[in-house]
Each structure stands twice: as C-alpha cells, then as structure tokens.
Amino acid sequence: MVAENFPIAATAPTLRTAEGMVPVRQKGEARDGGNRAGLLVQLRFRTGLCSEEYVKQKAWLSASLERCPLHPEGGCGFARHTPYARVEPPGALIARWYCPAGQTTFSLLPDCLASRLSSTLAEVEQVAAKVESSDEAVEAIAAKLRPDIGQQGAVRWVRRRMMAAAVALLAAKGLRPELLAGARPTIESFRAALGVEHVLPALRELVDSQLPALPAPVGFRPREHPDESGVRRRQQGTGADPP
Numbered sequence: 001m002v003a004e005n006f007p008i009a010a011t012a013p014t015l016r017t018a019e020g021m022v023p024v025r026q027k028g029e030a031r032d033g034g035n036r037a038g039l040l041v042q043l044r045f046r047t048g049l050c051s052e053e054y055v056k057q058k059a060w061l062s063a064s065l066e067r068c069p070l071h072p073e074g075g076c077g078f079a080r081h082t083p084y085a086r087v088e089p090p091g092a093l094i095a096r097w098y099c100p101a102g103q104t105t106f107s108l109l110p111d112c113l114a115s116r117l118s119s120t121l122a123e124v125e126q127v128a129a130k131v132e133s134s135d136e137a138v139e140a141i142a143a144k145l146r147p148d149i150g151q152q153g154a155v156r157w158v159r160r161r162m163m164a165a166a167v168a169l170l171a172a173k174g175l176r177p178e179l180l181a182g183a184r185p186t187i188e189s190f191r192a193a194l195g196v197e198h199v200l201p202a203l204r205e206l207v208d209s210q211l212p213a214l215p216a217p218v219g220f221r222p223r224e225h226p227d228e229s230g231v232r233r234r235q236q237g238t239g240a241d242p243p
C-alpha cells in the first residue's frame, strides 16, 4: 500500500533520448548485483518516501518504467528484470528493467537513496553537516559515527560522504544560480536558501534534467574509471560502497 500523501510515479524524464544517456559498461557480475553483460543506466524513481517507508512499503514493486528509454517505439524485448538488493538500507531492493536489443539494464533509484554510495542521501547529508558544524577533527567524528569499523575505514567513510556532498552542492550552485548563487556551499546555507530540512534529496528534484551528467551521490553519472575504482576498493579492504 502506498500512502496518498506519498505519491509514487517512476519516470525517466531525463533520458528521453539516447544522446542524453550516460551509461556505464558492466563487466560480468557487477557490484550492483547485475549479472548480464552490457550497459547499466540509473534512472530517477521520483518518490517522496524516506528510506524506512521505501523498505516498509516495498515501493520498488510499484516502480514502473512503461517504455524502453532506448526504444520508445517498442519491439526491443524490453521487460522487467529481477531487482537487486542494496547494502543500505537493509531490505531495500532496486527495481530494474532490461533491454535485450540495447543490452542495457535500467535501475530506478528512489530519491531517498544515494547513487554509488551505500547510504541514504539523508545520511550523506547528516555526515557532511556534522563535519561542517563541528570543531572536532574528522578522525574524532569518524570514530563516533562509525565505531563499528576501524579508524582508517571510518575516516574514509566520512571523507567519501563529505566530498560527495560538497560535489553535489557545488554542482547545484552552478546549475541553479537563481536559487543558490547567494548560498555558501554548505549544508546549513543550502537548507536556509532552499527552505528545506534535507538538501540532498531536494536537489534530485531541483536538478532533475541534469541528473545523467551529474556525479554521485545526487546524480547518475557513471564513475570515470569503474574498473580502477573497483581495484582500489578491493585493496582498501573495508568500506566498499556499491551503487
């Protein structure tokens, strides 16, 4: 059941043409659980649900992608594919579709979840806000936020989210200067400028048409060198962040 005040409408408004798409090539068993060769494209699942509601309502079941973004005229064999499981939040699945003719998998990421990081967008924002408002060193903050992992992994976990939030804020400032030109690139300043409690989920809507070209965690631009980042991640051992 979906509450009426949280309407769900999965759409792919940003990917109407092949030219606008920025897919990433999958290799064998992908970290997102994909196991088909071909391209992987993330699309926006437009929803006001927070991550807890998304899991509780199994909202991925109501996500829909009516036509193949590559072949809106049909005839390509486009069909719903098995969902994949996110590491965070536990129990969250991501709806997927597959186009055999284009060898492309489309996944619908809900607005509450970060792309290419295992966190919710709210968690990424919370970490960034904590760092910017605290006098403590990142190491001390990391030890408090992630006491469950080693110091090195915790610092990396925090830094990755700080950087991701900073990239999102700067990109949004450039894309929506009429709203954000006067704002400093901080969570606090953006909250005030936009009048919202959670900035990063709001940016999905604000920069909607630019999402394919925008980097994670708000946008869906693929990593520059997915293979290299995979190697680096394995070498680091802990703190893997699947898409």
Ligand SMILES: [Zn+2]
Residues within 6 Å of the ligand: 068, 069, 070, 071, 076, 077, 078, 099, 100, 101, 102
């Ligand atoms: Zn197709």
